Amino acid sequence: MTTKDVIVLADLLGTNKKIAADIRTELERRGILAVNLLSSPGAGKTTLLEQIAVRLRDTARMAVIEGDIETERDAERIRAKGVPAWQITTGGACHLEAKMIARILPEVPPESEYLFIENVGNLVCPASYELGESLRFVLLSTPEGDDKPKKYPKAFTTSDVLVLTKADLLPYLPFDLAKVQAEALELNPRLRIFVTSAVTGQGLDELLAFLTAARRDLAARHA
Amino acid sequence: MHELSIVASLFETLDEQAQEHGAKRIAGVTLKIGRLSGVVPELLASAFDMYKKGTIAEEATLTVEVVPLRVRCRACGEERHVESYVFLCAACTSPDLEILEGTEMILERVELEAD
Numbered sequence: 524m525t526t527k528d529v530i531v532l533a534d535l536l537g538t539n540k541k542i543a544a545d546i547r548t549e550l551e552r553r554g555i556l557a558v559n560l561l562s563s564p565g566a567g568k569t570t571l572l573e574q575i576a577v578r579l580r581d582t583a584r585m586a587v588i589e590g591d592i593e594t595e596r597d598a599e600r601i602r603a604k605g606v607p608a609w610q611i612t613t614g615g616a617c618h619l620e621a622k623m624i625a626r627i628l629p630e631v632p633p634e635s636e637y638l639f640i641e642n643v644g645n646l647v648c649p650a651s652y653e654l655g656e657s658l659r660f661v662l663l664s665t666p667e668g669d670d671k672p673k674k675y676p677k678a679f680t681t682s683d684v685l686v687l688t689k690a691d692l693l694p695y696l697p698f699d700l701a702k703v704q705a706e707a708l709e710l711n712p713r714l715r716i717f718v719t720s721a722v723t724g725q726g727l728d729e730l731l732a733f734l735t736a737a738r739r740d741l742a743a744r745h746a
Numbered sequence: 747m748h749e750l751s752i753v754a755s756l757f758e759t760l761d762e763q764a765q766e767h768g769a770k771r772i773a774g775v776t777l778k779i780g781r782l783s784g785v786v787p788e789l790l791a792s793a794f795d796m797y798k799k800g801t802i803a804e805e806a807t808l809t810v811e812v813v814p815l816r817v818r819c820r821a822c823g824e825e826r827h828v829e830s831y832v833f834l835c836a837a838c839t840s841p842d843l844e845i846l847e848g849t850e851m852i853l854e855r856v857e858l859e860a861d
Contacts, residue, residue, distance in 0.1 A: 712841025
């Protein structure tokens with residue numbers, strides 16, 4: 524019997540990264556800003572998307588891909604706002620992968636300016652999978668507690684934007700806003716932070732202005 | 747728990763390697779896993795043991811080398827390990843750090859057996 528030692532040096536996520544790179548190229552060429560939303564279950568990803576739909580007014584400008592383990596519920600909520608939405612049910616898998624997005628891409632209407640991808644509610648696994656997004660958002664809701672960034676570092680170090688949600692509950696919770704912002708910036712000094720509430724509307728106009736500027740920059744780069 | 751889907755893509759690469767080199771069995775697999783890769787080495791090892799049954803790597807031993815997180819400061823050139831996930835240069839406090847290693851998930855080496 525002969526044995527042979529082979530040096531491989533293959534990235535275990537190489538296939539996903541390659542598909543993600545192709546998606547990013549395709550979307551940017553079409554002038555579509557793709558945003559991958561990460562959070563634990565119940566942090567308010569779907570609610571944030573509903574609020575963005577209301578503020579964009581012309582809802583033909585956005586499209587949404589919803590990732591969940593089961594049910595069509597989130598896509599139905601988004602469609603109720605007049606926004607085209609596709610539901611991916613992973614049937615148990617804890618994250619979305621780029622190949623799932625690639626299948627839907629041809630159906631995304633050409634007039635779209637934004638494609639929001641709501642990942643499966645989970646602060647761990649989705650952080651390892653690029654989906655071809657231009658921006659990654661991580662959401663953290665105030666009831667989850669202010670200790671989360673350091674406990675789930677990968678989600679925060681790989682994101683561009685931190686959206687703190689349910690800020691209207693701050694008076695009732697032992698949530699140290701300054702501490703969470705400082706710790707998130709230690710993990711990722713480039714992180715943009717928005718403090719928001721879907722109930723009072725706090726921070727949402729600022730977030731929308733940020734998205735609009737990012738979309739304009741992308742369109743200008745690929746004009 | 748996405749370790750199982752990472753192991754599934756690992757086995758695709760293992761099959762390719764075995765075919766390319768005409769191997770009948772895989773005796774050993776070595777992975778390099780960064781501390782900030784997002785996977786847990788112990789869970790990866792359990793997923794590997796679960797997955798390998800009935801494959802060419804059924805008898806393979808898995809070695810996981812954990813790679814610490816190392817950064818270089820673009821402002822002052824200081825290189826060091828990051829222990830507490832504070833991404834500010836310990837020498838000059840600049841936030842402009844380049845991650846040198848510690849986020850990777852790599853199949854480094856396979857030990858192949860022919861007849």
